[in-house]
Amino acid sequence: MIAVLGVLTEAWGEVRVHKSRVVLSLVGVFLAVFAMTTVTALGLIVAQVQQEQAERAGGRAATVSVSAFDPATGLPPDPEEWDAAVAGLVERHGIATAATISWADGLYRLPSGTRLVSTRRVTPSYGSLHRVVPIEGRWLHEADRTSLSPALVVNEAFLAALGVPDLSSRPTVVLGGPRPVRAAIVGVVREGYGDELVVYRIDRSGGPWDQPAAAGAGAYQAPPSLELWVPPEQADEVVATVRNDLQLALPGVQVDAWRVDSEGMAETLAVLRLAIRGAGVVVLVLGGLGVLNIGLVTVRQRIREIGVRRSFGAGSGRIFAAVMLESVCATAVAGVAAVGASIVLVRALPLQDWLGQGIPLADDPGFPVAAAVEGLVAATAVGALAGLLPAIIAVRARVIDAIRY
Amino acid sequence: MSLLSLTGVRREVPLPDGSVLPVLTGVDLDVAPGEHVAVVGRSGSGKSTLLNILGLLDTPTAGAYLLDGEPTDRLRARRRARLRGEVFGFVFQQFNLLPRRTAAENVAAPLLYARGRAFLTRGRAAREVLDRVGLGARADQVPERLSGGEQQRVAIARALVRRPRVVLADEPTGALDVETGARVMALLTEITAETGAALVTITHDLSVAALAGRRYRLEAGLLAPLDAPADLHAATAARTGTGLVGTGQVGAVPPGEAPA
Incomplete structure (x- = not known):
């Protein structure tokens, strides 16, 4: 010592x-x-x-994207059948995170006039799958499906177009169409290029404004796609299995599945x-x-x-x-x-x-x-x-x- | 029993050209506890080599060196180092104080290699010894701010701080003027006598050698008794008038050849 x-x-x-x-x-x-x-x-x-x-x-490693549509009409499958098929798939394979995303046109009444903005209708799990972190406010959650006022997460350009600096004034925006409704902006994300307007909205809700007829004539809605977060080493296997399972569950529907995350x-x-x-x-x-x-x-x-x-x-x-x-x-x-x-x-x-x-x-x-x-x-x-x-x-x-x- | 005993000690140094230079050719020397022995000799006569062998810094090429009756040739390096620190205290011609350390730190330095209480109380011990050599007030001065005499007194304090049984002094007055050298030698002799330590001094100064109880001349690698008190007294008296202090040279120094 x-x-x-x-x-x-x-x-x-x-x-x-x-x-x-x-x-x-x-x-x-x-x-x-x-x-x-x-x-x-x-x-x-x-x-x-x-x-x-x-x-x-592209989602986290490994994200498998699945889309389904009728090859004859190009229309998406019936939502209830789609939901049941997806639920069965997720449960059967024990998939931890599954998110649904679809693109829909939305009419937003902004101070400068009504604008058509391509809106991402997503499930709340999309946020964790794509690591979406709002710079202000919050991300979408399950309760937004039953809200009487649709919840929106927008980018800074949208907020600027609305003429508000931040969320402190609890801004709202009117969604036009046959059944107009005032939507609440609950979060802001930093996305988009230049003046591009980005809007996220919950995938579906029970309000009358969200029924297919309310979308308005000519309003476009793309078939939903499903994103699955699976272990990278099982990605290829999942692609094949999902395609096979969903085609069996949805007869007459064409199912495509592919990996979308950056593999390298x-x-x-x-x-x-x-x-x-x-x-x-x-x-x-x-x-x-x-x-x-x-x-x-x-x-x-x-x-x-x-x-x-x-x-x-x-x-x-x-x-x-x-x-x-x-x-x-x-x-x-x-x-x-x-x-x-x-x-x-x-x-x-x-x-x-x-x-x-x-x-x-x-x-x-x-x-x-x-x-x-x-x-x-x-x-x-x-x-x-x-x-x-x-x-x-x-x-x-x-x-x-x-x-x- | 002798504390230090050399019998037929030889020391040869290999030269770059492959030849061998005999430095010591058969030295016999016994030093008893508390004894004061002086060895005089010309530069290059092997005085320092002899001192290094005594202090376990060097080893003989042949012959026997017993320390407390124990042969030193079989000592392991670690034990040699420990004995060197415990048994011997060294005083060098050029003082060899550690630069930029205070006098107290210099004196305490050997106790860094001691054990137990001696290590832990080294600071206090250093100041006590510095007080004894009259430098208590300058304990916090660095060597660069001390005079030559003061530096050598610090070196003496350092040599004594571990209470050695033998003090080996290599030309202790070689870098000092006559008066300062005399005072330093008087102090060294007095303190070693007080502590009971043996003192082995090597010098080319006859007056320094005159302080020793036994004196030897080292010449041609051999140690011979220096029994010429009359010459010694004559030399010192001629130099200082005291009969003790002087700078008389041992042996015939060729003109122009300066002592080391």
Whole structure:
């Protein structure tokens, strides 16, 4: 115990006495660990943003899209038959998340006049399948099906067209057609390009405005498609099974099923992470070389001191440990400082806004603990490696000459 | 029983051209506890080599070195290091204080390698020894701010802080002026006598050697008794008039050849 305390005391004493040299040598390690940790953390956030952007478009891995229509008329199957067939399919195969989406034209009475907007009629589960995170308000939920006022989730362009800045005034909009109804805007998402209006509405509700006749003459409604969230390794099997099952359940209806998520995303992100990690390691090695260089130069200048310590009774092991620990202590402190600075930087900057065009992440990765641990381990390892050569030189020094001259 | 005992000790140094330089050719020396022994000799005569062997910093090529009756040639490196720290205190010609550490930190440095209570109370012990050598008020000064004499007194305090049984002093006055050297030697002799430590001094200064109870001359790798008190007194008296302090050189130093 005393021996360990002695080595640590000696190493710390050296670090304290040689502050300038230590600080100088640690600038490289600090910057390297800071860069590596920050780049790793940023990489994870970038990867998360990329993944969520891809999932917002195509669904999570693996999403299988299913559509059904009568090949003779092009019309969708009877809603009740479709619902029963889907319910049976989901229950039979234990599918965790299934969402229905269809596109329908909607007439919205905006201050600038009534506009026809292609509206996405979706089930609430569409939100989790596509990682939809409103920047204001909420997403659709089951209770919206029984609401007397249709609930809408719109984009910022729609809100601007309505002439309201946010949801604080509980804005509403009148849906035109044979049975006009005032709809409540319950959430805002950041989607669409330029002035494109985006509207999400619950897939169906019991109100009279939602009956087929209420859609108005000429109003277009596309056949619904079903999206299933299944394990990626079972996606191909599910595609075949779903097609077969639904065709049996819906005679005379053509069923198509295909995978819609970005299949190569996991591999792409793995390559991205690997590249980032590789860059970090290169930076760290360069920093370590700086420490090694200064360590080698200074240990030669300290040969006399090492000889004197030998005369005090310091053995080879003790000299080796002291020189080595001096390096490790210093780089570990630099590592802690670098990781701390990296956390402050990554958390302080609005990175998610910059990288994700202001769309909040559904799963905020936070500051990756792995990056922090890696940074500390890397700093300590660099200290050990950079201290190794000077420690060997110190042990092999000719003590007699060191003391005498 | 002798504390230190050398019998027929030889030390040869291999040279780059493959030949061998005999430094010590058969040294016999016994040092008893509390004894003061001086070894004088010209530069390059092997004085420092002898001291390094005594202090377990070097090993003989041949011959026997017994420490407390125990042969040292069979000691493992770790035990040699421990004995070096526990048994010996070193005083060097160039002081060899650790730069940028205070006097107290320098004196406490050997106790970093001690165990138990000695390690834990090293700061207090260092200040007590510094008080004893008259530098209590300068304990927090770094060596760079101390005079040569003060630095050597710090070095003496450092050599004594672990209460060694033997103090090995290598030209302890070599870097000091005559008066300061005399005071430092008087202090060293006095303190080692107080603590009961043996003192082995190697020097080229006859007046320093004159303080020792036994004196030897190292020449041609051999140790021979230096029994010429008349010469010693004559040399020192001629130099200082005190009969104790002087800079008389041992042996015939060729003109122009400076002592180490």
